[in-house]
Amino acid sequence: MTEIAAQPSSEPLIRLERVSKSYRRGGETIQVLDRVDLAIPRGDFLALMAPSGSGKSTLLNLLGGLDRPDEGSILFDGVALESLGPRALTRWRAIHVGFVFQLYHLLPVLSAARNVELPLLLQRLGRAERARRVAAALSLVGFPDDRHTFRPTELSGGQQQRVAIARAIVTNPTVLLCDEPTGDLDRRAGDEILDLLVELNRRLDKTIVMVTHDPHAAERARTLVRLEKGLVGEIRATSS
Amino acid sequence: MRVLRETWLLLVVSLRSLHKRLDVALVATVGFAGVVLVLVAVLSMAAGFRHTLRATGSNDVALVLRKGSGAELSSTLSLDQARRVGDAPGVAVGAHGPEISPELLVLINRRERRSRILANAPFRGVTASAFRVHPHIHLVAGHRFKPGLDQVIVGRAAEESFRGLRLRDRFTSGGVRWRVVGVFGDRGGIHASEIWTDLPTLESAYRRGDSVSAVYARLVSPAAYPRFRANLLHNPELSVSVHREERYYARQSRGLDRFITVAGTIIALMMGLGALFAAANTMYATVSERAREVAILRTLGYHAAAVVLSVVAESVLYALSGGVLGALAAFLFFNGFEASTLNNFSVVVFRFAVTPSLAAAGILFAGALGFLAGLAPAAAAARRPIAAGIRAL
Numbered sequence A: 001m002t003e004i005a006a007q008p009s010s011e012p013l014i015r016l017e018r019v020s021k022s023y024r025r026g027g028e029t030i031q032v033l034d035r036v037d038l039a040i041p042r043g044d045f046l047a048l049m050a051p052s053g054s055g056k057s058t059l060l061n062l063l064g065g066l067d068r069p070d071e072g073s074i075l076f077d078g079v080a081l082e083s084l085g086p087r088a089l090t091r092w093r094a095i096h097v098g099f100v101f102q103l104y105h106l107l108p109v110l111s112a113a114r115n116v117e118l119p120l121l122l123q124r125l126g127r128a129e130r131a132r133r134v135a136a137a138l139s140l141v142g143f144p145d146d147r148h149t150f151r152p153t154e155l156s157g158g159q160q161q162r163v164a165i166a167r168a169i170v171t172n173p174t175v176l177l178c179d180e181p182t183g184d185l186d187r188r189a190g191d192e193i194l195d196l197l198v199e200l201n202r203r204l205d206k207t208i209v210m211v212t213h214d215p216h217a218a219e220r221a222r223t224l225v226r227l228e229k230g231l232v233g234e235i236r237a238t239s240s
Numbered sequence B: 001m002r003v004l005r006e007t008w009l010l011l012v013v014s015l016r017s018l019h020k021r022l023d024v025a026l027v028a029t030v031g032f033a034g035v036v037l038v039l040v041a042v043l044s045m046a047a048g049f050r051h052t053l054r055a056t057g058s059n060d061v062a063l064v065l066r067k068g069s070g071a072e073l074s075s076t077l078s079l080d081q082a083r084r085v086g087d088a089p090g091v092a093v094g095a096h097g098p099e100i101s102p103e104l105l106v107l108i109n110r111r112e113r114r115s116r117i118l119a120n121a122p123f124r125g126v127t128a129s130a131f132r133v134h135p136h137i138h139l140v141a142g143h144r145f146k147p148g149l150d151q152v153i154v155g156r157a158a159e160e161s162f163r164g165l166r167l168r169d170r171f172t173s174g175g176v177r178w179r180v181v182g183v184f185g186d187r188g189g190i191h192a193s194e195i196w197t198d199l200p201t202l203e204s205a206y207r208r209g210d211s212v213s214a215v216y217a218r219l220v221s222p223a224a225y226p227r228f229r230a231n232l233l234h235n236p237e238l239s240v241s242v243h244r245e246e247r248y249y250a251r252q253s254r255g256l257d258r259f260i261t262v263a264g265t266i267i268a269l270m271m272g273l274g275a276l277f278a279a280a281n282t283m284y285a286t287v288s289e290r291a292r293e294v295a296i297l298r299t300l301g302y303h304a305a306a307v308v309l310s311v312v313a314e315s316v317l318y319a320l321s322g323g324v325l326g327a328l329a330a331f332l333f334f335n336g337f338e339a340s341t342l343n344n345f346s347v348v349v350f351r352f353a354v355t356p357s358l359a360a361a362g363i364l365f366a367g368a369l370g371f372l373a374g375l376a377p378a379a380a381a382a383r384r385p386i387a388a389g390i391r392a393l
Ligand SMILES: Nc1ncnc2c1ncn2[C@@H]1O[C@H](COP(=O)(O)OP(=O)(O)OP(=O)(O)O)[C@@H](O)[C@H]1O
Pocket: A023, A024, A025, A030, A032, A050, A051, A052, A053, A054, A055, A056, A057, A058, A059, A213, B388
């Protein structure tokens, strides 16, 4: 702790220490993560690559405080997530984390703009200010102006994912957690989404953790981490 | 404050997808409507019955019966006893002397119009003073009976509920061929269920000599009652009991009123339990259908407490809409609905009274049921792990 105070700049934004997670199904215990250590620097664009079922989503959920590890510690900007109670963790998530999912997870009953507005409703903002921020976020992700009132079902997959990214960044969170953001898109739409993430990382200095099993997508990140059998394997810088 | 805003938003989002589960939502709502319909209908019956018996008595009229009898039918007073009532202090005196009304009440068999079964119709013999002591009584058709001509007038409710009692109808009873010459109303009172004729004719038809059942006395004021009563009770030869007319009828209604209220409440509670489970079921379905939606909002930072509140609020909303529907239906179908019941072995006709307070009570009852129904599903929704909700598609 004293070390963090002495050298704040060298401390990574997120640090996982011996994080383990298992699921119980029936009488059987599935060890998904086994004492994972990982440090994610501020401003990184990290791709987490592993085969299906190896615990990528599990890890991402732990990072975002959607789930809690069985053992170990997750330090986020000096705050140990395990020390936060349920309400505080919820509040922390609203401030620091933006999620992007493979299947967009937009609310089908709301328009694109209303979906983006959802996290802003948790803050003390006037209607006009919310509208301004929604418009800014949608324009930043390259979402067409004339589609703001469309429902998700009336949008293409790429457009829906742009709306989802706009929703994730509209509150200007500390970290963007993306779970296979291109997994459900064709190559071209996927590339455009990756371009957008790269741009958010480079131009706005957003810290991004992206889970994928697509090597092509992983190549676009700054850092590549391979997860193998519940353990962090190879870590290397990508050519990007 | 924040949680309430989140709750509101969750509720709005949920109701926007209501069309997708309209069937289950309707089942829940109709269930509540049914409960409230039954509850309000039953209570309105009790209220109507109570109202009829209350409307009958006024607080400046006293009722004198034989000592030891609690009701007119079991009471007999002699002509002499009846006359002495008029001499008691506190009795109003009009142009025709003391305002007392000696009355004989007998029961006769008449066929009910709807059920066609024989039932006891109250048949009352009165003198001209009865119309002064009971100023509520007013003719609505025909004319008053003329003494000695076997004529009767029939209360509006009696005319409605029995066969053969319409204006100009004739019927035989006590060996006399009676003719209906008039129809009267009692402004919501119990006498509208009765048949009236002149006292001497009824006495001779039923061989009662000079005796009467009761003497009604109009007092100078409600405050004159204690003195009036004390005077009659302190006269040892007289041997009578004295009642305020108002209390007498209110007391008569109490037993049945309680019975209806208790039975109705038990029925409504049992139905309410059914509606509660139906609604809980609906909310479980809603919650599992909305699992992903709730999980998404939870990842965005919406609180579990808001999820709980929104589910409960939705359940309460179904309940209240059902409650309003039920109360409305009760009003449309039952307000003013005429029914009859036995009171002291004679038929009393009364109207269901769906009052605003009854409707409100019914709606509140539904709201409480809706609240209870929402609790368990709400807890389940809040406890569901977010990660699992995100996975579930
Ligand atoms: N709630 C749960 N209950 C039981 N087992 C679970 C649960 N969630 C995940 N698992 C199991 O944990 C393992 C890792 O799941 P996870 O979703 O993290 O993998 P993944 O790497 O994201 O896979 P994919 O690439 O297919 O998304 C899988 O075997 C999965 O079946």
